[in-house]
Amino acid sequence: MLIVYIFILCVLLIFSGVILTKPIHLSLDAMGGDYAPEIVVEGAAQSKIRHPNLKFSFFGNKEKIFPMIQSLEILRNSDVIHTNETIDANEKPSVALRKGKNSSMGMAIQLVKAGKADALVSAGNTGALMAMTKLILRPMDGITRPAIAAYFPTITGESCMLDLGANIECDVKNLVQFAFMGQAFANIVMGIKDPTISLLNIGEEEQKGLDYIKEASKILISLKTQINYKGFIEGDKIAQGLSDVIIADGFSGNVSLKTAEGTALLVTSYLKKALSSSVSSKIGYFFARKAINDFRLQMDPRKYNGAVFLGLNGIAVKSHGGTDAFGFANAIGVAVDMVRYNFISDLKYKISKIEHRL
Amino acid sequence: MLIVYIFILCVLLIFSGVILTKPIHLSLDAMGGDYAPEIVVEGAAQSKIRHPNLKFSFFGNKEKIFPMIQSLEILRNSDVIHTNETIDANEKPSVALRKGKNSSMGMAIQLVKAGKADALVSAGNTGALMAMTKLILRPMDGITRPAIAAYFPTITGESCMLDLGANIECDVKNLVQFAFMGQAFANIVMGIKDPTISLLNIGEEEQKGLDYIKEASKILISLKTQINYKGFIEGDKIAQGLSDVIIADGFSGNVSLKTAEGTALLVTSYLKKALSSSVSSKIGYFFARKAINDFRLQMDPRKYNGAVFLGLNGIAVKSHGGTDAFGFANAIGVAVDMVRYNFISDLKYKISKIEHRL
Numbered sequence: 001m002l003i004v005y006i007f008i009l010c011v012l013l014i015f016s017g018v019i020l021t022k023p024i025h026l027s028l029d030a031m032g033g034d035y036a037p038e039i040v041v042e043g044a045a046q047s048k049i050r051h052p053n054l055k056f057s058f059f060g061n062k063e064k065i066f067p068m069i070q071s072l073e074i075l076r077n078s079d080v081i082h083t084n085e086t087i088d089a090n091e092k093p094s095v096a097l098r099k100g101k102n103s104s105m106g107m108a109i110q111l112v113k114a115g116k117a118d119a120l121v122s123a124g125n126t127g128a129l130m131a132m133t134k135l136i137l138r139p140m141d142g143i144t145r146p147a148i149a150a151y152f153p154t155i156t157g158e159s160c161m162l163d164l165g166a167n168i169e170c171d172v173k174n175l176v177q178f179a180f181m182g183q184a185f186a187n188i189v190m191g192i193k194d195p196t197i198s199l200l201n202i203g204e205e206e207q208k209g210l211d212y213i214k215e216a217s218k219i220l221i222s223l224k225t226q227i228n229y230k231g232f233i234e235g236d237k238i239a240q241g242l243s244d245v246i247i248a249d250g251f252s253g254n255v256s257l258k259t260a261e262g263t264a265l266l267v268t269s270y271l272k273k274a275l276s277s278s279v280s281s282k283i284g285y286f287f288a289r290k291a292i293n294d295f296r297l298q299m300d301p302r303k304y305n306g307a308v309f310l311g312l313n314g315i316a317v318k319s320h321g322g323t324d325a326f327g328f329a330n331a332i333g334v335a336v337d338m339v340r341y342n343f344i345s346d347l348k349y350k351i352s353k354i355e356h357r358l
Numbered sequence: 359m360l361i362v363y364i365f366i367l368c369v370l371l372i373f374s375g376v377i378l379t380k381p382i383h384l385s386l387d388a389m390g391g392d393y394a395p396e397i398v399v400e401g402a403a404q405s406k407i408r409h410p411n412l413k414f415s416f417f418g419n420k421e422k423i424f425p426m427i428q429s430l431e432i433l434r435n436s437d438v439i440h441t442n443e444t445i446d447a448n449e450k451p452s453v454a455l456r457k458g459k460n461s462s463m464g465m466a467i468q469l470v471k472a473g474k475a476d477a478l479v480s481a482g483n484t485g486a487l488m489a490m491t492k493l494i495l496r497p498m499d500g501i502t503r504p505a506i507a508a509y510f511p512t513i514t515g516e517s518c519m520l521d522l523g524a525n526i527e528c529d530v531k532n533l534v535q536f537a538f539m540g541q542a543f544a545n546i547v548m549g550i551k552d553p554t555i556s557l558l559n560i561g562e563e564e565q566k567g568l569d570y571i572k573e574a575s576k577i578l579i580s581l582k583t584q585i586n587y588k589g590f591i592e593g594d595k596i597a598q599g600l601s602d603v604i605i606a607d608g609f610s611g612n613v614s615l616k617t618a619e620g621t622a623l624l625v626t627s628y629l630k631k632a633l634s635s636s637v638s639s640k641i642g643y644f645f646a647r648k649a650i651n652d653f654r655l656q657m658d659p660r661k662y663n664g665a666v667f668l669g670l671n672g673i674a675v676k677s678h679g680g681t682d683a684f685g686f687a688n689a690i691g692v693a694v695d696m697v698r699y700n701f702i703s704d705l706k707y708k709i710s711k712i713e714h715r716l
Contacts, residue, residue: 202608205448237620239624240623263618
């Protein structure tokens with residue numbers, strides 16, 4: 001009997017070893033973002049220290065990218081695929097689609113589509129990225145509209161929120177689908193067994209809010225065997241961590257997340273001013289500087305960088321356009337988690353099991 | 359000549375003295391809010407120390423209110439008008455309207471309507487208060503829908519934001535009217551000569567956002583001689599103080615302000631944890647405690663308590679339902695400012711001057 005156990009253990013160890021060391025191939029839009037390609041290359045190098053099993057394909061201006069890669073030993077096994085075409089930060093999605101497939105962004109997406117890369121990361125134009133990934137990767141069966149999700153820091157850890165701007169107008173069906181996509185993300189990637197889901201609203205009572213939100217709430221209540229739906233949540237409760245997943249239309253989700261970013265900056269600026277206001281407060285800062293630096297790190301928006309496009313036949317992660325290499329490495333980390341936890345096939349399975357036909 | 363100057367100076371001094379000491383009569387819904395009537399009575403007492411020319415009429419349960427007032431010398435000249443009827447915090451506006459005029463809230467509004475009080479302050483149910491003030495005080499000529507406005511703390515001071523939940527669905531006309539109401543509030547009450555106005559959106563580029571917001575933006579651009587319109591603003595820019603007035607539909611305005619409140623709490627909770635994490639950080643806190651207390655005070659939501667119902671034929675201020683006496687006193691302070699600066703007649707004049715027929 002013991003031999004059988006040992007045998008099973010060995011098989012499991014070998015298997016988990018294979019999973020852990022299985023190379024992950026990422027397709028990077030090296031020209032997207034305010035400080036591209038530098039932060040893309042440096043971010044990739046930083047993330048390869050954390051995840052040695054990564055391999056990268058960089059799409060963009062080879063003249064710029066190649067020397068950077070040559071100077072970083074850790075990135076020597078990367079591919080660089082040249083293109084002169086880039087998508088501008090302010091380009092309309094329709095224009096981006098025309099430039100499309102020959103741009104660094106478009107080519108990076110196609111590598112994922114072709115099954116030659118496990119995921120794509122870009123710090124480029126969000127609207128263009130959404131439009132192009134939708135066109136090239138296509139929405140998953142059962143999903144009408146993909147959504148953008150990201151982490152939202154809370155008192156208890158972090159929650160996930162979607163949609164953050166892919167769909168500025170939503171209907172009942174979209175919200176219900178977002179709820180299931182958010183559930184899958186929290187479950188598979190965040191490792192929460194039975195994540196709680198809430199709908200963003202301006203009150204908690206059932207009669208409050210817009211009609212389609214109330215209707216989506218009723219459907220989610222009727223699906224309680226499939227989803228741990230907690231009802232409405234107000235803006236001030238999000239950061240309390242009362243719900244693992246917050247569902248919103250893309251307009252108010254975007255407003256909420258950005259307001260939170262702006263407020264966090266405001267508060268830290270108040271604190272900075274207060275701590276340099278007198279000799280005594282400066283002495284205080286001297287003693288508390290480690291704690292205050294830890295506090296700053298906890299608030300660091302780069303830590304939460306990496307918005308995920310959910311509901312596509314492929315993994316696409318959007319980095320903040322203004323981030324640095326550390327932030328870009330975090331966006332890569334999100335993509336790595338999604339690949340490692342087999343997000344796409346798990347989500348497909350979960351979506352196929354929704355008992356309510358939407 | 360000198361005698362003429364002295365005479366003019368005397369007239370001005372007497373006149374400003376009359377303005378400064380002119381009694382302001384406030385109508386208070388003494389039963390609204392989680393801790394009523396205590397916080398209403400105590401808040402009134404605190405504000406009377408700041409503004410000795412105040413006189414109050416308290417509406418509610420006389421048995422409870424009268425002894426409290428008797429124990430506070432400063433409130434002795436107040437009126438107490440008895441009613442047993444109160445509006446519950448979770449009551450639907452339609453139910454509130456039925457109970458209506460005999461409730462503490464309804465009676466307090468009627469005193470303003472009758473011209474016997476200069477303004478109303480209530481910490482009661484927001485929806486009910488909006489419905490009842492609309493019914494009793496009526497919207498101003500030229501205003502289709504009144505809106506709720508409040509202060510939003512920023513790095514440079516404070517901005518004002520509206521709508522915060524009175525109108526969860528808005529149209530082009532509403533947004534343009536809100537812009538003019540916000541302009542008037544910032545100008546008259548906040549004392550900003552030519553306040554800047556922005557529309558809340560999910561991007562700054564003109565092609566971004568919902569159609570009716572883009573349309574409102576075009577109208578505001580066409581009215582540039584009358585309004586200092588700055589274009590779109592994103593959620594993360596609000597707290598930077600880039601605009602004096604932020605215009606939003608009631609849904610996303612509410613989400614934005616509440617998210618800001620929640621985030622501010624989150625950040626202070628992170629800071630508290632960091633400052634008690636080690637001996638060194640505790641020593642640091644000891645030295646910096648005055649600065650940190652100043653910082654906390656600057657962030658104190660009670661300081662920003664007092665949302666204003668703009669666009670009615672009368673002044674109505676809504677206090678947060680969960681506030682304490684200090685917070686309620688601040689809401690009274692907002693009402694006092696609006697009375698003192700003659701807000702209603704000034705807004706009426708400004709509205710009558712809008713050159714664009716909406």
